[in-house]
Amino acid sequence: MAAHRLHFLLVPHIGPGHSIPMIDMAKLLAKQPNVMVTIATTPLNATRFGATLAGSINAGLSVQFLELPFPAAEAGLPEGCETTDKIPSLDLVPNFLAAIGETADKYHIPRIMFDGMSCFNELCCNNLYVSKVFDCLPESEPFIVPGLPDRIELRRNQLPAEFNPSSIDTSEFRQQARDSEVRAYGVVINSFEELEQEYVNEYKKLRGGKVWCIGPLSLCNSDDSDNAQRGNVASIDEEQCLKWLDSHEPESVVYACFGSLVRVNTPQLIELGLGLEASNRPFIWVVRSVHRSNEVEEWLAESGFEERIKDRGLLIRGWAPQLLILSHPSVGGFLTHCGWNSTLEAVCAGVPLITWPQFAEQFINEKLIVQVLGTGVGVGADAVIHVGEEDRYGVKVKNEDVKKAIEKVMDDGIEGNERRKRAKELGKMANKAIKEGGSSHLNLTLLIQDIMHHANATS
Structure with missing residues (x-):
């Protein structure tokens, strides 16, 4: 800190x-008075x-990248493997995780945790860690997550890998992450209080x-150009x-996208395509396999699929300008894997959801969407499908x-209209x-004031 100017160092986990x-978040922080931001990442x-x-840089904000070489070779990774969606083989996931380390403890810097989830998820996971309520239960037997404001029922085979391990052993990394979370000075959440008070x-x-x-952090992007470029080249x-x-027509289009990491097998992907076709709704399908x-x-x-749907279907292969699409008036439903970024982007756009969780915390997010917020309908996915x-x-x-879930969300009846109204x-x-x-906006001010106070107290 120099002349009462706060310097935030952001170290994201290197996945999209x-x-x-x-x-x-960096852009949002850099807009505040007397704040500069550095994002540490790889070239x-x-x-x-x-x-x-x-x-943001061109507008004169004090925000920059700090490029640090990624120790790919030392970790046994191929050159260019610097982000989670570029890992060529799942066998190399432990190598990738081993290449990531923390330095905040070493230098006694107040470390604030951000893992991109909701308070709903953070509370669910904490209560699962503490209670071990699922211990000794068959993996498909329902249980109630204790200590929550709502009655949330889950099964062990719907839980994240911390509680429902996959064949890839990441337990050491996850335990380190958990220990680090507990010791963190505080937590920044990409959500807003009214959503989950x-x-x-x-x-x-x-x-x-x-x-x-x-949050929602995505709303710091103020125009279509920002929205189109966010994350990658479309x-x-x-x-x-x-x-x-x-x-x-307004609210007539279904947008279907499963994020950057989901690896749906081909027969299942075909069922998704056929379901979109059978819905008889215009649709955009991001085919990322x-x-x-x-x-x-x-x-x-x-199969002739593209020919059959050419008049009402748009296929995007690769990265889609998701914010741009969701904010368009013609979009009336979002078929999603329930990743938190996608969920929150749909919330911002006021679009109801067709939920198809895959892994990680996505089944927990589905409970929030369908049961607590009342803005989604599930396709009937019943258990985590681990990556690989x-x-x-x-x-x-x-x-x-x-098809049935799409029809429910897009329906013009009382239930569909109520869901749209709530969204x-x-x-x-x-x-x-x-x-x-x-x-x-107030919480961002309070965060900066808290860190300023902490910096002054320890200087």
Whole structure:
């Protein structure tokens, strides 16, 4: 700190789902008086996300990348493997995790945790850690998560890998992360208090008040250009995408995307496509089939799918400008894997959800969406499919299940209209929260004041 200027060092876990919201956070912090921000990342990630930060740098904000070489060779990784979606083989996941370390403890810097989840999820996971309520239960037997404001029922086979291990052993890394979380000075949450007020209150009690909800972070991107460039170069021209969306009626389009890490097996991906087709709704489908692109392209070509849906379907192969799509008036439903970034982006856009969780905390997020917020309908996914184990499970969700969930969300009846109304209300609350006088705007101020006080007390 120099002349009462705070310097925040942001060290994101190097995967898109973590880096993108932390870069948004960096921009948000840098807009505050007497604050400068440095994002520590690797050269390849600085290049990948550079366009996302360029506007803020050009506007004169004190925000920058600090490029640090990633020890790929030392960790036994191939050159260029500097982010989670670039790991060529799941056998190398432990190597990747071993290449990441923490330095804040060593230098006695107040370390604030950000893992990109909601207070709902943080509280659920803490209570699961403490209670071990699922111990000795069969993996498919339901249990109630204790100590929550709502009655939330889960099964062990729906829990994140901390409680439901996969064949890839990451237990040592997860224990280190858990220990680090417990010791952290405080927690920054990419959410807003009005979305989950009771869970914010309970989580604050747990963390001694050091919890700051400063989201939705995606709303720091103020225009279509920012939204189109966020995260990566889109695989479709922005104007082409907008033109297609403009050609459809308000709230008529289903947008389907499973994020950057989900690896759906080919038969299951085909069922998704057939479900979208059977819904008879116009749709945008982001066909991102990691390590299976040849199989999927073969099916698309030989089955006649693309020809059949060409008048009402738009396929995007690769990265999609998701914020741009969700904020368009023609989009009426989002078929999602329930990753928190995607969930929150849908909340901001006031769009109801068709939920199809896959792994990690996604089944917990589905409970929040469907049961607590009342803005989603599930396709019927019933258990985690761990990354790398997709082929063991075959087809878990049929195309008719997809069709039925889409019809429910897009329905014009009382239930569908009530769901849409609730989604729109939450969207308005989200946008209000980040503006001056809003809860997240206030929390950002309180965060900076708290760190300033701490810095002065220890200087």
